[in-house]
Amino acid sequence: MMLDRRRLLTSALTLGAMHAFPGLSLAQARPLVFATFTGSWEEAHKAVLVPAFRKANGDAPIVLDPMLSVDQIAKVNAAKANPPIDVMLHDPGPALVAIGQDLVEPYPVDKSTYFKDLIPEAQDAMGPAPFFQVVGLTYNPETVKTPPTSWADLWKPEFKGKVGITNLNSTLGTGWLVEIARMRGGSEANVDEGFKALEELKPNLAAVAANPGALATLFQQGQIDISPGNFNAIQILKARGVPVEFVAPKEGAIAFKTTIHIVKNSPNRELAFKLIEAALSPEVQTTLMNSPYLIVPTNTKVAMSGEIAKVLAKDTAELKKKFVFQDWKKINEQRASWIEKFNRDIKI
Amino acid sequence: MKSAATARMTAPGDVTSFSLGLALPLGLVFAIFFVLPLAQLLYLSLHNDTAATVWGLGQYIKFLTDPFSLAVLGSTLLLGAEVTLACLVLGYPIAWLYQRSGSRLQTLIIMIVLLPLLTSVVVRTFAWIVILGRQGIINSVLQSMGLIGTPLRMIYTQGGLIAALAQVQMPLMVLPLITAIGRIDPNLSDASASLGAGSWRTFFKVMLPLSMPGIIAGCTLTYAAAITAFITQSLVGGGQMLFMPMYLYQQASTLQNWPFAAAISIIFLFAVLAIVALFSMLGRRARGYGDAR
Numbered sequence: 059m060m061l062d063r064r065r066l067l068t069s070a071l072t073l074g075a076m077h078a079f080p081g082l083s084l085a086q087a088r089p090l091v092f093a094t095f096t097g098s099w100e101e102a103h104k105a106v107l108v109p110a111f112r113k114a115n116g117d118a119p120i121v122l123d124p125m126l127s128v129d130q131i132a133k134v135n136a137a138k139a140n141p142p143i144d145v146m147l148h149d150p151g152p153a154l155v156a157i158g159q160d161l162v163e164p165y166p167v168d169k170s171t172y173f174k175d176l177i178p179e180a181q182d183a184m185g186p187a188p189f190f191q192v193v194g195l196t197y198n199p200e201t202v203k204t205p206p207t208s209w210a211d212l213w214k215p216e217f218k219g220k221v222g223i224t225n226l227n228s229t230l231g232t233g234w235l236v237e238i239a240r241m242r243g244g245s246e247a248n249v250d251e252g253f254k255a256l257e258e259l260k261p262n263l264a265a266v267a268a269n270p271g272a273l274a275t276l277f278q279q280g281q282i283d284i285s286p287g288n289f290n291a292i293q294i295l296k297a298r299g300v301p302v303e304f305v306a307p308k309e310g311a312i313a314f315k316t317t318i319h320i321v322k323n324s325p326n327r328e329l330a331f332k333l334i335e336a337a338l339s340p341e342v343q344t345t346l347m348n349s350p351y352l353i354v355p356t357n358t359k360v361a362m363s364g365e366i367a368k369v370l371a372k373d374t375a376e377l378k379k380k381f382v383f384q385d386w387k388k389i390n391e392q393r394a395s396w397i398e399k400f401n402r403d404i405k406i
Numbered sequence: 407m408k409s410a411a412t413a414r415m416t417a418p419g420d421v422t423s424f425s426l427g428l429a430l431p432l433g434l435v436f437a438i439f440f441v442l443p444l445a446q447l448l449y450l451s452l453h454n455d456t457a458a459t460v461w462g463l464g465q466y467i468k469f470l471t472d473p474f475s476l477a478v479l480g481s482t483l484l485l486g487a488e489v490t491l492a493c494l495v496l497g498y499p500i501a502w503l504y505q506r507s508g509s510r511l512q513t514l515i516i517m518i519v520l521l522p523l524l525t526s527v528v529v530r531t532f533a534w535i536v537i538l539g540r541q542g543i544i545n546s547v548l549q550s551m552g553l554i555g556t557p558l559r560m561i562y563t564q565g566g567l568i569a570a571l572a573q574v575q576m577p578l579m580v581l582p583l584i585t586a587i588g589r590i591d592p593n594l595s596d597a598s599a600s601l602g603a604g605s606w607r608t609f610f611k612v613m614l615p616l617s618m619p620g621i622i623a624g625c626t627l628t629y630a631a632a633i634t635a636f637i638t639q640s641l642v643g644g645g646q647m648l649f650m651p652m653y654l655y656q657q658a659s660t661l662q663n664w665p666f667a668a669a670i671s672i673i674f675l676f677a678v679l680a681i682v683a684l685f686s687m688l689g690r691r692a693r694g695y696g697d698a699r
Contacts, residue, residue: 128659155662219559225645227660264540265562268640268652275532279539281561394661401656402474404646406562 089119090329092145093130098294099147100124102351111336118329127152134161134321144324145333148185149229150386151393153317157184163320166331172338172357177374179383180356185319188337189346190354192370192381193230194311196287198277200301206284209241209307213259221262222273222282225404226397230270233312234286235396236384241309246388249396256404263406277302289370293352304369310382311370315356451668458665465669475653475670479677482650485568486633486681492572493579493628494621501583501620519580527574531638534570535561538642562644570642575631579624586620587613622689626682633678650674 239252371377454464658667
């Protein structure tokens with residue numbers, strides 16, 4: 059019995075090592091890993107994008123690994139030489155961080171069939187945008203009888219104690235602050251006017267939610283009646299029967315491009331490119347635009363229809379007119395100090 | 407066999423060395439997955455720039471000289487104290503009742519106490535949003551009774567947060583209390599009464615000191631759980647009430663300022679360790695009481 063102890067230990071260690079690092083034995087044969095966002099994005103990509111990609115590429119194996127942008131960056135950063143993710147999806151802020159940290163491969167624009175069909179704002183050579191996220195005004199139609207038309211409506215006295223916002227941790231919160239500043243003569247480089255406006259909004263504020271998801275649930279509880287909100291998040295609530303409507307304010311709805319990137323040193327570069335091509339194709343974008351997904355397309359060949367045509371824009375020309383795009387490079391420069399100021403000043 | 411026999415004869419104290427050997431696998435897991443990351447955290451926090459290339463104590467100086475950051479730390483520690491106190495005041499009678507009731511009622515009580523542990527923290531926290539909301543249970547009851555005209559704002563307030571945290575963490579207080587109070591000889595309170603002490607005097611002079619080990623254990627658990635409860639703090643407390651977990655999340659995830667986030671967690675860790683050390687010091691003194699019986 060005693061005799062075997064050493065040999066037992068060696069084999070146990072080997073077994074353990076093989077279990078802990080399966081990459082030792084099959085380094086190259088990993089399926090394409092696409093880090094999408096959690097929630098409705100994952101559902102939409104699983105149901106539409108993945109089947110389209112597999113059909114076009116001989117059932118190539120693909121794994122969806124949904125996680126937040128920040129986690130994607132952290133994971134790739136931890137193993138730059140052999141990244142565990144092939145395709146990343148990012149909001150504008152994190153996208154610039156990922157590019158700045160040299161985690162992203164330039165998109166092979168020349169090889170791409172669809173890149174030139176995207177609207178100019180979506181044509182980013184470091185990673186094109188397969189869809190937009192749109193932020194406008196959301197309100198409860200049961201208590202707010204005349205639909206709001208402008209960001210300025212949030213300051214109306216009738217909404218005393220009825221307005222909800224999020225803090226600046228989210229893309230939504232930061233983008234909205236910039237828009238408020240712009241409305242009063244500020245810009246991405248100067249949001250002082252935005253903070254002054256926030257100060258004046260305090261009597262109306264019912265809640266400062268920690269994230270957009272928490273904000274949406276406050277409609278459900280009747281805690282707030284009006285707030286800036288994400289078009290897609292509102293569609294999910296609406297589908298669940300919550301009384302909530304979305305309007306694009308007359309100043310323009312804020313559009314964030316969500317960009318998709320090939321990870322640097324990815325062992326599946328070719329398949330990653332194919333997946334992104336599928337995401338840019340008019341077929342996939344048309345399906346995703348329709349109910350129940352209602353994802354705003356970026357390919358000019360997609361004809362707008364349904365809820366998106368009704369609430370947001372009938373075609374690309376109108377979309378460009380009604381959407382406001384922001385310069386996140388400028389925003390990122392000062393975001394830390396804005397968050398600090400928000401932390402200190404906004405107490406209700 | 408031979409060597410084992412001699413060992414047994416010469417050194418009976420060797421029993422401890424055997425148990426250390428058996429703890430080796432767990433120790434290894436701890437070293438790799440706990441000590442190592444902690445060391446990495448410390449290493450990261452000792453850099454002055456976000457890319458972690460320049461060594462220095464800048465992050466600590468920044469935190470410890472910034473009144474705002476210190477206020478966040480202070481309000482987090484205070485929140486823990488308030489929740490712990492609420493749990494103790496509300497939990498002690500339950501534990502007391504448990505020891506004084508029949509076995510059927512005991513099963514019921516233990517079930518009610520354990521019930522919160524069987525649902526996820528997220529679910530329990532959302533329940534509190536429903537209870538405290540503008541159209542929530544409390545507001546609609548008060549309104550239908552005509553006690554208030556407009557709904558009270560309870561969600562996203564310190565009071566609402568304390569109530570929610572106290573409920574969510576209650577089992578951590580009640581379970582150690584039940585054990586501690588169960589160990590007290592019931593004859594002692596009878597003896598105290600027969601010697602002429604009133605029931606309050608008996609409680610403060612006999613029962614409370616004897617249940618001290620349970621109180622200390624419960625307070626330590628509740629306190630640690632309450633100040634680190636990121637989910638409940640952000641969902642019921644909202645986005646404008648800043649506590650340490652949210653502060654460091656913000657720095658790490660939104661701002662990608664890992665060295666400052668690492669420094670915040672190290673400072674937070676030491677603040678919590680100091681409080682836990684204080685509790686366990688009190689606990690050691692309390693054990694004196696416990697042994698005195």
